[in-house]
Amino acid sequence: MADIIRMPRLSDTMQIGVIRSWLKKVGDTVKPGDILAEVETDKATMDLEAFQDGTLLHIAVPSGNVAVDGIIAIIGKKGEDISALLSNTAETPKPVSPSITADKSSSPTPEPIQAATSGPTESRIKASPLAKSIAKEAGIDLNKVQGTGDQGRITKKDIENNLAASKSGTVKASTIATPSQGDTVVAVSQMRKIIASRLAESKFSAPHFYLTTEIDMDACVAARAQINAISSSKISFNDIIVKASAAAIRQNLGMNVSWMGDTMVYHNDIHIGVAVAIEDGLVVPVIRNTDQKSLQQINTEVQDKATRAKDRKLNLDEMQGNTFTISNLGMFDIEDFTAIINPPDACILAVGSISKKPAVKNDQIVISSRMKVTLSCDHRAVDGATGAKFLQSLKGFLENPLSMLL
Numbered sequence: 001m002a003d004i005i006r007m008p009r010l011s012d013t014m015q016i017g018v019i020r021s022w023l024k025k026v027g028d029t030v031k032p033g034d035i036l037a038e039v040e041t042d043k044a045t046m047d048l049e050a051f052q053d054g055t056l057l058h059i060a061v062p063s064g065n066v067a068v069d070g071i072i073a074i075i076g077k078k079g080e081d082i083s084a085l086l087s088n089t090a091e092t093p094k095p096v097s098p099s100i101t102a103d104k105s106s107s108p109t110p111e112p113i114q115a116a117t118s119g120p121t122e123s124r125i126k127a128s129p130l131a132k133s134i135a136k137e138a139g140i141d142l143n144k145v146q147g148t149g150d151q152g153r154i155t156k157k158d159i160e161n162n163l164a165a166s167k168s169g170t171v172k173a174s175t176i177a178t179p180s181q182g183d184t185v186v187a188v189s190q191m192r193k194i195i196a197s198r199l200a201e202s203k204f205s206a207p208h209f210y211l212t213t214e215i216d217m218d219a220c221v222a223a224r225a226q227i228n229a230i231s232s233s234k235i236s237f238n239d240i241i242v243k244a245s246a247a248a249i250r251q252n253l254g255m256n257v258s259w260m261g262d263t264m265v266y267h268n269d270i271h272i273g274v275a276v277a278i279e280d281g282l283v284v285p286v287i288r289n290t291d292q293k294s295l296q297q298i299n300t301e302v303q304d305k306a307t308r309a310k311d312r313k314l315n316l317d318e319m320q321g322n323t324f325t326i327s328n329l330g331m332f333d334i335e336d337f338t339a340i341i342n343p344p345d346a347c348i349l350a351v352g353s354i355s356k357k358p359a360v361k362n363d364q365i366v367i368s369s370r371m372k373v374t375l376s377c378d379h380r381a382v383d384g385a386t387g388a389k390f391l392q393s394l395k396g397f398l399e400n401p402l403s404m405l406l
Contacts, residue, residue, distance in 0.1 A: 002076025002085060003052060007066045015148065016065050017041055018190045028056050030075060040190045044312050050075065057082050065152060127154035134159045148197045164204040191281040199340045207379040210338050213391045216399050217354050217369040223401040231296065238328050239299045240401065241351055246270050246290035247404050248393035249324055255390045256323045258344040259381040273322030273342065274302055276309045283309045284342060286322045330354060336372040346381040350374040
């Protein structure tokens with residue numbers, strides 16, 4: 001009997017997968033391990049593998065969005081009659097989902113599309129009745145709202161996010177100038193859509209508060225120079241910050257928490273996510289059990305995962321399970337900034353550049369290497385005193401790096 005291949009849920013945030021291309025065509029023989037298609041998820045572009053022998057009898061979606069659990073294809077015996085499956089898919093048992101492995105090629109460049117001269121009529125817009133009602137009362141043009149539901153359907157949450165963005169001072173979509181000749185309009189990737197949806201939800205649902213401190217990095221600069229003089233790999237300041245953060249979290253486990261609505265999960269294991277910018281978005285590779293690893297181990301793992309993240313070669317389990325996140329823009333000479341919390345974490349640390357400036361030491365004005373860090377916390381799960389104690393511990397470890405060895 002023929003098997004229906006459905007879009008699997010590849011992460012807890014995934015709602016839609018995007019078929020980028022098919023590497024097999026109808027009539028081709030397939031065997032376990034064959035790559036059927038390239039699928040873009042909210043994390044990366046992946047290879048969709050076959051897991052059974054047979055013939056590709058039907059491709060349900062040649063390209064575009066497919067909701068999780070939506071039909072992708074049908075595989076069966078050559079010449080098998082699948083008309084019953086096609087006409088009555090609702091009663092078809094769900095097969096085992098095909099396995100997914102990381103894509104070995106970089107993400108395809110989005111194809112530019114011409115600016116539309118007019119938007120779709122409201123009757124053609126996919127939106128729930130409640131979303132339409134709320135949008136009408138608020139005067140929101142549904143043509144300007146990006147839907148995150150099944151096949152781009154606009155949901156109540158999409159309208160609420162649009163209203164929240166408007167109230168926060170964000171320019172309303174309806175006031176943005178329409179594209180003119182010479183402008184290029186690029187289709188938004190699934191990754192960018194999910195980033196926008198998750199961060200908007202985090203920003204407008206989690207009550208953020210921010211704590212900033214300045215750290216004397218003189219001892220850290222000297223320690224790094226000594227380590228790199230004898231180490232086979234060059235330790236970066238970011239490696240030291242990741243290690244110090246893990247040590248500070250171990251002293252303040254109230255930071256290592258996830259807000260789950262009706263419950264809060266206090267994690268014992270410390271898994272730090274390190275934000276990495278890629279061509280069309282942001283991914284967060286996870287360094288598991290960070291506090292148990294040496295600087296050299298952290299350096300090797302961060303470099304490896306950052307490189308593979310940019311090449312779209314990370315496995316999904318390498319981008320999930322973080323309990324704390326670090327975003328470092330110091331290499332771009334950014335002195336300080338605030339970061340949006342990466343759910344389900346309750347905290348994210350924004351790291352600025354290290355710069356020389358006058359400072360008072362022992363009642364003397366001297367030139368010192370200084371670095372600012374800003375901690376963003378979800379006030380539902382973390383209180384100000386908890387965040388302040390964490391920053392004190394972090395400051396202590398970075399100003400006295402040898403203390404991390406104790």
